[in-house]
Amino acid sequence: ATATATATATATASTPTRPIVTITSLQSQLLRFELRGPKAGLILSRVLQPTTHHSAPSSSSPLSSSSSSDQLHNTNTNTNTTTSGEAWRLVSGLRSAASLPSGTSIGLTVSDPRLFTPLRSSHLPTKPVTSSYDASKLIEKWDSACAQVARSGLWDADRRSSLSTPIAVGEVSKLRNTPPSVSASKLPPVDIILVAQNGGLSRGYGSGWDVIVPAGWGSAFWTPFVLAGARAIGLRDHMGSLTEQGQLNFPQEWPDTAAGKEQARSNHMKLETLYKRRPPSKRPNYDLLDSPHPFSPAWDTLFQPGSDIYVLRGGRTRSVVAHESASHPSALVHVTVRMVSRGRPLPHSMICTATEEDHQTCR
Numbered sequence: 001a002t003a004t005a006t007a008t009a010t011a012t013a014s015t016p017t018r019p020i021v022t023i024t025s026l027q028s029q030l031l032r033f034e035l036r037g038p039k040a041g042l043i044l045s046r047v048l049q050p051t052t053h054h055s056a057p058s059s060s061s062p063l064s065s066s067s068s069s070d071q072l073h074n075t076n077t078n079t080n081t082t083t084s085g086e087a088w089r090l091v092s093g094l095r096s097a098a099s100l101p102s103g104t105s106i107g108l109t110v111s112d113p114r115l116f117t118p119l120r121s122s123h124l125p126t127k128p129v130t131s132s133y134d135a136s137k138l139i140e141k142w143d144s145a146c147a148q149v150a151r152s153g154l155w156d157a158d159r160r161s162s163l164s165t166p167i168a169v170g171e172v173s174k175l176r177n178t179p180p181s182v183s184a185s186k187l188p189p190v191d192i193i194l195v196a197q198n199g200g201l202s203r204g205y206g207s208g209w210d211v212i213v214p215a216g217w218g219s220a221f222w223t224p225f226v227l228a229g230a231r232a233i234g235l236r237d238h239m240g241s242l243t244e245q246g247q248l249n250f251p252q253e254w255p256d257t258a259a260g261k262e263q264a265r266s267n268h269m270k271l272e273t274l275y276k277r278r279p280p281s282k283r284p285n286y287d288l289l290d291s292p293h294p295f296s297p298a299w300d301t302l303f304q305p306g307s308d309i310y311v312l313r314g315g316r317t318r319s320v321v322a323h324e325s326a327s328h329p330s331a332l333v334h335v336t337v338r339m340v341s342r343g344r345p346l347p348h349s350m351i352c353t354a355t356e357e358d359h360q361t362c363r
Contacts, residue, residue, distance in 0.1 A: 029160055030154065031212070031217065031218050032210055032211065033211040033213070033222075034197075034211075034238075035208045035209050036206055040097065041093060041094055041097060042092070042093065042229070043230050044092060044211070045089075046229070047225060047228050048108065048113065048192070049111045050085035050108050050110055051111055051189045084107055084108055084148075084149040084151075087106055088108060088194065096207045097197060097207045098198035101196070101198070102197055105149075105150040105194065107150055107151050107152030107154070107191065107192075107193050108192050109189045109190070109192075110189060110192060111183075111187065111189055112166070112167070112172060112220065113220060113221055114220055114223070114224065115175065115176060152193050154191045154192070154193055154212065160215075166217055166220050190217060191214070193212040194210070194211060205244070205245060206242075255299055255311065256309055256310045264296045264297070268295045271294075271295040272295050275294075275295070291350065293348065295348065296348060297348060299332065307329070309330050309332060310330065311334065312328065313334070317334075
């Protein structure tokens with residue numbers, strides 16, 4: 001499950017330049033799938049069938065508008081705006097979602113994916129299914145032509161509540177062989193949000209799409225994704241993929257957050273318990289190995305006692321470290337360690353400052 005929040009801003013008479021921001025947590029109301037790889041768009045294009053019916057947010061929704069995405073005109077009209085379905089048709093066949101800015105969102109209303117679930121897993125084509133020229137033209141004018149495609153009925157509480165319980169699988173199976181007009185009338189469409197992720201490296205490695213669906217629709221999307229060609233991975237493989245991309249894995253690699261600290265304490269207790277179960281002759285002696293913190297990183301030992309430790313993040317991190325490091329005496333910086341020979345560092349290994357001899361050896 002994913003914790004998503006909506007924000008509304010209302011200006012008051014006393015503070016016209018300082019709007020009041022209200023954040024509402026949608027935890028346990030939405031689910032998120034992460035599809036990564038060059039064929040993520042092709043898999044989604046097989047499973048997702050946009051409908052002409054669109055459930056726009058109501059007037060009481062924080063993100064409501066007088067017009068929904070499907071009320072917009074096509075790119076060929078004089079308004080130069082694009083519907084969410086048309087935008088998705090053009091970008092779904094791209095070789096990589098890295099062609100779009102990370103975080104680009106498309107709100108869609110799709111038919112129940114179980115209606116189009118293939119009976120068995122099948123292979124995907126290796127070539128894009130849409131014209132790269134048309135997609136490139138759309139990306140160039142995305143800000144103006146696709147200003148409304150991110151709107152979705154998922155931001156409306158009433159709409160989310162109506163989608164919380166999908167129709168039973170047996171009823172869907174009976175409708176698979178009926179005409180599309182009949183099945184569409186008996187199966188209401190579902191609102192989803194697609195979020196482009198460009199990965200952390202060049203050439204699109206790790207890029208793909210996040211699919212946000214209403215709570216209760218997990219299995220309704222999971223099975224079609226797998227049968228359409230997606231492969232499920234575990235948390236360890238997911239962490240390895242993030243490491244290769246140079247991205248941080250939450251919460252393990254966010255030590256300055258409450259979730260990161262709690263995760264570190266939990267891992268410490270688990271590893272220490274497993275260590276003490278072994279007899280002394282069958283476990284490493286960390287005192288002799290000069291490893292005082294083998295179960296969790298002791299960041300507080302790097303700074304003065306009582307320091308408020310935090311992590312520098314963002315595009316200016318390198319510049320801050322080079323020119324303003326003295327003003328951040330309690331800051332940590334995320335780095336990537338690459339081995340110059342065989343082997344790999346184990347978790348919680350100590351990394352020491354390289355000596356001049358080490359530099360000569362690595363040249």
